[in-house]
Amino acid sequence: MDWITTVDHKKIAILYLWAGGLFFGIGGIEALLIRWQLIKPMNDFVDAQTFNELITMHGTTMIFLGVMPIIFALMNAVIPLQIGARDVAFPFLNALGFWTFLFGGLLLNLSWMMGGAPDAGWTSYTPLSGTAYSGTHGVDFYTIGLQIAGLGTLIGGINFLATIITMRAPGMSFMRMPMFAWTTFITSAIILFAFPAITVGLVLLTFDRILGANFFVPGGGGSPVLWQHIFWIFGHPEVYILILPAFGIISEVIPTFARKRLFGYSSMVFATILIAFLGFMVWAHHMFTTGLSPVANALFAVSTMLIAVPTGIKIFNWLFTLWGGSVRFATPNLFASGFIPTFTMGGVTGVMLASAPADFQFHDTYFVVAHFHYVIVGGLVMGLFAGLHYWWPKMFGRMLSETLGKWTFWTFIIGFHLTFFVQHFLGLMGMQRRVFTYLPNQHFDTLNLVSTIGAGLMGAGMLVFLANVWITSRKPPDAGGDPWEDGRTLEWSIPSPSPEYNFKQTPLVRGLDAFWKEKTAGNKGMTPAEPIGSIHMPSATPLPFVMAVGIFIAGLGFMFSRDDFSSALVSFLFNNYVVTGLGLLITFGAMLVRSLYDDHGWHIEPEELEGR
Ligand code: HEM
């Protein structure tokens, strides 16, 4: 119950972590099933339809329900601490964002049990995703589930923007903000501009499918290419929503374990902003082969390649930070250092794909699959591992085992390269992606076997991590406030895990790497910016949960509003939007309660603080 009503950013972080971890596991099992199907030519482990559902759900689940929530978990756990705040700007909305994400994700995955999963690829290209080619409710689960989950993401993004703009501790100017706070800030800004685009697209596609509109149906005067534009205007910035937080994590971990300040801090900030800006200018590099004009292709090719410049700046800055530092390869830093070359390889194939004429060869082959997995798994997932090992003691008060952490790293990274390195060559030799099998004796057999073995090894690495988490959770808390001993930012200046109010007194920030600065000046902790006073806390409330349940019911009701059911009563309820209305009533009712009931929260008094 505590967990359903909480509005504390640290608990919401843990909720995001478990929910994201659950979906990541589901997406991982789907990946292993895909790889098992491709282990040998002409395999009949799954049929073509199931294969389509597996790749669609794998991509969709991993991106929207797996890694995004884990990113949000780390942001929630760390950002208020890093900027010296007591919570996010809108704790109630923070909880609402989590619950809408969770119920959207559950709705999407219900499709496996309710007549078939989405099968048009994670990009849901029309007309494949139209009713003519996709007759089950699968794609409806996609459009409606993602709209609900996307609401949660937007709420989260807006909340972080407001938090970082308004709640930084005294003295923390923007140019003294830790890099992870910076990348969270920029990521949230991208969310603010990119998610409305996909929401509009999903609404239009829902109208096409459920209400018989024709936005994307050529026969009715609509345009499939329009869908691709809408999707990728969201979709390309989305990959920066994913990778920038990883950049932020790496920029925190490397200075800590190199015992040096981040090289080129202000160029890092500038590069982050530039990447975000360029990220919006390049969406059509996903559409080179749809028959844009040569001029358009050329412009999008050039602007895409430009992104390599700020990205290169970042990579060199990380290397220069390591250079000459007294580097310690604890598990977080292993992942961070492993990230650099792996991610760079993904970047290099990205530049190759950005060349429009070359892309006519690479398009829809395994070369593309290899490319984006180097970025997403070799980059983002490695970054998340670095971040999780790094901040685990702060989140849970316990140190993860270093031995098991190293095992996780080595099995994961070896498995990763086995899986995806060979896919570059499969692609160059002409193996198509999204095809459920291939013929023997085309030189595809051995490399596919290698790839599947690698995937198994990555799975093993994940299991070692889970074992580490489980073993760690059973030992008594052992982490001090600054467990890595070289913590530089504010979160390390308070106990692990931090008390519910984070900072007894708001700290005064006197420079970049505020805590490190005080430590090197010989001070034990931060200088407070305020006297000890009573702390105002928001009340716990079940309303966000109830609102999300209402939206979930409304979504299900709308999805089945055109179906005939064997029971006349059920048909009546769905066909007349009674179920939809009921769901909306629950949500709006909860909103009304929230508006009318005046909740003042509660206080922690100074005497009580002194006792702790
Ligand atoms: C255990 C690790 C993973 C393995 C073995 C794996 C394997 C695969 C395979 C075999 C495909 C199908 C390619 C095709 O035929 O088009 C695929 C597609 C995809 N994967 Fe993964 N994957 C893994 C992790 C991830 C992660 C962590 C993400 C995202 C964060 C991800 C995102 C995607 C996307 C977006 C697609 C494209 C789906 C599509 O073609 O529509 N994968 N993956």
Ligand SMILES: [Cu+2]
């Ligand atoms: Cu792109």
